[in-house]
Amino acid sequence: MRVEAIILLFLGVFFGIVGIVYWFWSYEDAGTAMLVGTSALGFLPGSYYMFWHRRMGHRVEDRTDASIAEGAGDINSFPGSSIWPFVLGMGAFLTLLSLVFGIWLILPGISLILSAAIGVTAESRRGGHV
Amino acid sequence: MTDVTDVTDVLAPPAPGTGLDELPDLHRSPDAAGHGPQDGHAGHGHDEHGPTGILKWLTSTDHKVIGMSYMITSIVMFYFAGIMALFIRLQLSSPHSSLLTFGQYNELFTMHGSLMLYLFAGPFAFGGLANYVVPLQIGAPDMAFPRLNALSYWLYLTGSITMMMGFGVAGGAASFGWVAYAPLSSATSSPGIGGDVWIMALVLTGFSAIFTGVNLVATIFYLRAPGMTMFRMPIFTWNMLVTGILILIAFPVLTSGLIMLFCDRHFGTHIFTVGGCHLVTGAVTQTCGSPLLWQNLFWFFGHPEVYILALPFFGIVTEVLPVFSRKPVFGYKGMVFATMAIAALSTGVWAHHMFTTGAVLLPFFSFLSLLIAVPTGIKFFNWIGTMWHGQLIFTTPMLFSIGFLLAFLMGGVTGIMLASPPIDFATHDTYFVVAHFHQVLVGTAVFAGFAGFYYWYPKMFGRLLNDTLGKWHFWLLFVGFWVTFMPQYVVGLKGMPRRVASYPSNLGWQSYNVVSTIGAFIIAFSFGIMLWNLWAAWRKPVPAGDNPWDAHTLEWFTTSPPPHHNYTHLPPIRSERPTWDYNHPDSVAVPHGLAAEAAHRARQKEPVA
């Protein structure tokens, strides 16, 4: 996690500096706001990862000498297939189109989104297939 | 090529760099246990009880299926946009052509640009190739969030459909250019739902990109195989990590900008249009709303976007050149730091697209823009260093990569010119800029993009593409490319503005435009040959084998195409070239430093065939 954290923290520092220079040189608010936001985008996850690195040390994927066998075991459960992303996608599609073609489209749109939300939760409880 | 059926660590070659970069055996805390995709999945790696047919495609969460869907959709978009480009070029081949009306012309270049940038180049790279290749390259069984990954694809597909719907709605498609500058994109200046459809298309694909960005970063951070440290990741994966981070920086800004634009168009706000509230200060009535704000937001997205479209393709080239030079990538660490430097700088240069507004801080943006040339130069020299003293094999992907080097060199040099505000004043919004960004974008998305396509096609389909047809494709594209875009520099310097449907006939511009149009048709022809090649490969499959190129990285270790969860076995990972190390135990990379080199030479006493 260490390299990962450092990359993000570096982002935070870099955009912090650029943001400060930019503000005092131009007094332009939109750009400064975005630079500061970007800086935060580096600091927040960066310090989170640094925290975890401190707690758990080097993982097998961080160690240059780790053997493949050391990583044995389940990493995660990966769903083999699921219909819900498709349903959710269609729901988002109809919902956004309702803003253009007529608000009635929001009904099927929202219902698809809701059923996808319920479906995917149930699926995760069951553990999905594979 | 060694055909590996069963690999254990016992068979493993002596670890390269032993004693050099080995860390002391740190104790592994229990939290870290259970990471590692391998044996845990060997038993139930096949999704035999899953659905089949169309339902399989609709429900698949396999990164390979999703990656392939992305790739096919984006290449279809590329062909659509290419056909639009041909119409645009035909219109311009005579000064007052009546092929298209002015309105149709504006729709076509807007859609051409939008399709190429939002629906082809980006999704092809980070949705298609990266989705397919990154988990394989780091030895992961899938992306970190497979369902989110599937959702990304559906949002991308529906976004693409929404974009194309523009041509069918009353008033026609959006016609305010791919940058949708306010206030031209306002409801008064661009009424009609073409603009709204365009906005919604980009909201959908914007979320799709953000989800893909999250997925890429999480996958690379959490799902690497044991021993695959950050500094052993292939450069393509590195570049996709940085691209993922850039997506997370840039796309939220675009999406929020689009939502504000939609509010301006429909809910009476005046965020980007002058008007609405009137502040009365003394005798002067000031108005709220700022067209400049849109430009700031848009380019804060737009310039990083340019690198979101470039870094993945740099990554592809950095995979292809070493493999066909039979050497490791030269200056691996320099390459990684250059990528990060480019990404960081690219977020601080947005207003170089706004030099001619007369309202931005010129020296700040011009200095940072010029500075990007440095890491880009480092990359160039590293690519050349990779080829230096190599044994170059000119397969189709290699030719495309060299085409990229030449195209991007030209586009890069003119880019440095444009980073200088006075020169930008003279050339902004002329065909000089059109030529510049096409040389950059065709260099990356087309030359490097199709280098990747030809390179990984055997892995994806287990079949070889015909190399002769591939070379025809390359050479025609290469010739067509220069014929199309070089005259545009000249006519741009003579003062021909971009986005014009007609031009005065007495200025001598026509001949340049005719040449450019001929070039465009040569490019189109070359892509006809690619279709033929695909068709031929489909009709008469030539099996590819697992590792047809004698390549370096992990994805070439598994079968072509890979099984459901990618790997049943993995070689030990001791450098950024695990497959190569396995196949060529005596040709490990010469590591850093002179002492190390002497040690290496001693080991090399017995040359291998």
Add this chain to the structure above:
Amino acid sequence: MVGTALLLAGCKVPNFGEYPGATTQGKTENHLWQLFFIAGLVVGGFVLLLILWAVFRYRRKSEEMPKQTQYHTLMEITYTVVPILIVVGLFVFTVLAENNVDATPPDPGATITVHAFQWGWEFEYPGGPGSGCANPGSPTANQNDCVKVIGQTTQNPTMVIPTGTEVQINLNSLDVLHGFYVPQFNFSRYASPGYTTSFDFNALHTGDFRGQCTQLCGLYHSLMFFNVKAVTQSKFATWLHAQQALVKSHPSSVPKLPSGVSTGSSTNSSSNNQGGDLYGD
């Protein structure tokens, strides 16, 4: 100033396709262009040669395994440091040229206010002594007393400017973004609603120069032409006096903006005629 001297040494250098620049500002830009072009030629040519050398020299000749070199620290430092130096050099010249091109000294020889609109241009000059328009574009100017030139699409308006003196242009737009571009001056600037931007021309010689809108502004963007006519200062004064007299004697002769274009820059409005090709051929 060292920079300018160095740039001037480039006088005999070809223009590499660009206009030599008909204003002092355009000329400065042209010198910068020459510098960048030559630098690009040298650096780009060098890299090109390296690529071609690698491609032709190292094509595969045998099955022998090439040496697996991965790093060469000294080389890598060199090609990091040298580009930085080049870039800093280019930046210095950029800033020097930029300060010249962007300067708007006080007391210009003429001031012209330019309003861009869909799809044409309005050029405003001050009215004569005693008229209510000494400073066109200012909120207190009586628009009916100003000297105006207006033209759209097929009738191109002509902006008359004096040579050999600074001409200040105050530019904005009455509707969407436009781009004020005179190719032979090597200069363009956005015309934006909401704010006014100023820049100077100092024409080196008399002549007619074509100008055109460069920023996409809707349907007839391709037809937004104008002309710039640079005349001697005495001719300019004669012309302006004649115009001012005309405004005074025939106020109705002051051209009007086409209906549908608002006169203030406070709101966006536009006529959205969805016509086809104006040429009709």
